[in-house]
Amino acid sequence: MIPKVMPPLAELTVLVTRPASQAAGLCEQIQQKGATAIAFPAVEIEPVTAAVASGHDLIIFVSVNAVAHGVHLIEKSPTARVAAIGKATAAALKQTSLPADIVPEAGFNSEALLAHPDLTLPDGAKVLIVRGSGGRELMQESFSARGLVVETLDVYRRVRPTIDDATRDALETRWQNEGIDVVTATSIETLHNLIGMLSDRGRALLRETALLAASRRIADAAAEAGWNGTLIVANGADDASMIGALANWRTRARAA
Template sequence: MIPKVMPPLADLTVLVTRPAPQAAVLCEEIGRQGGTAIAFPAVEIVAQTAEIASGHDLIIFASVNAVAHGVHLIEKSPTARVAAIGRATAAALAQTSLRADIVPEAGFDSEALLAHPDLTLASGARVLIVRGIGGRELMRDTFTARGMIVETREVYQRVRPTIDPATRDALEVRWDSEGIDVVTATSIETLHNLIGMLSDRGRTLLAKTPLLVASRRIAEAAQAAGLNGMMLVANGADDASMIGAMARWRTRARVA
């Protein structure tokens, strides 16, 4: 008899905290891999009005949402290069009229992009950073220090969603009675919002539940917030990296 192949995420219940449109995609993939996904968006993306941008030598997209809300503002010259902060952002660009010329091989933050060997420009070059309101200033400061002319287009804002107490309570009752195996967090802001959206009961449950994060920076922020339980660190924030980290963890748990 041929043994039945068990899906990699079989019997795994995952709390997905991405913004709603992206949460839906990840939840669907978790289901295809045999798991059960519960969408609980801890960040809401609000589009912002920004001006058309043109005449830049390098255009950097700092997130998937920067692509979704900013790509229509870009007038790219034939010689301009486009950089994506990570694989998920590059994949989002691939669905548009632009393509990423520069993508970090590992990581998805400013440090990873700035370390890319092809990210070289002469002093005086014009750089555009497409991002959300309140983004980190490391890239702007670094390029400015190198003598480049840096502009930004802040095309969206991240806000904490308003949560209906009944919805929150229903989640926490289900969490307490049936269990959640892992909680995802793909940004520090998402993590902090989640902590703020839960009640004391929910925060106690969160502290005892394995947390899957997309970088060491998020893991350190979680520990600073008092979440000292099991921490899983994915290779990136894209769906494939998050699913892969969960699958590897699940496989190790079954073997053990």
């Protein structure tokens, strides 16, 4: 008799904290691999008013949301290049008139993009970073140090969703009685929002639950917040990287 093969994420319950508009795909993939996915958005994306931008030699999109809310504001010259911070952002750009010329092979963060061998520009070249309000300053500072003229275009902001007590209590009761094995976090804001959205009971449960973080920065922020659960670090915030990291962790846990 051929032994039954268990799905890679069988018997796991995963709390997905992506924005409501972006959670469905990740939840579906988690469930296809045998786990239970619970959508609990801990961040909302709101567009902000921004002006049309033109005259840049390099245009960088730092997220899928930057593409969704910013691509229509870009007037690109024929010689300008477009960079995406990761594969998900590049995939979003592919659906527009501004496909990415530069994408990191791995890492999918500011550091990986800055290290890309094709990311070279002459002194005085103009760089535009399309991002959300309050984004990291690493790229801006690094490009400025290289002698480039850097501008940022903030096209969205992240806000904490408003939930009623009944919704929060229902989640926490389910968490307490049936368990949640893993919580996702694709940004530090998402992590902090989630902590703020829960009651003392929920925060106690959260600290003991494994965290699937989209970067080492997010995992470090969780550790600073007193996290006691396992920290699982993915190579990026795209669905494939998150699922891959979760599946690898699950395989190692079963073998232990």
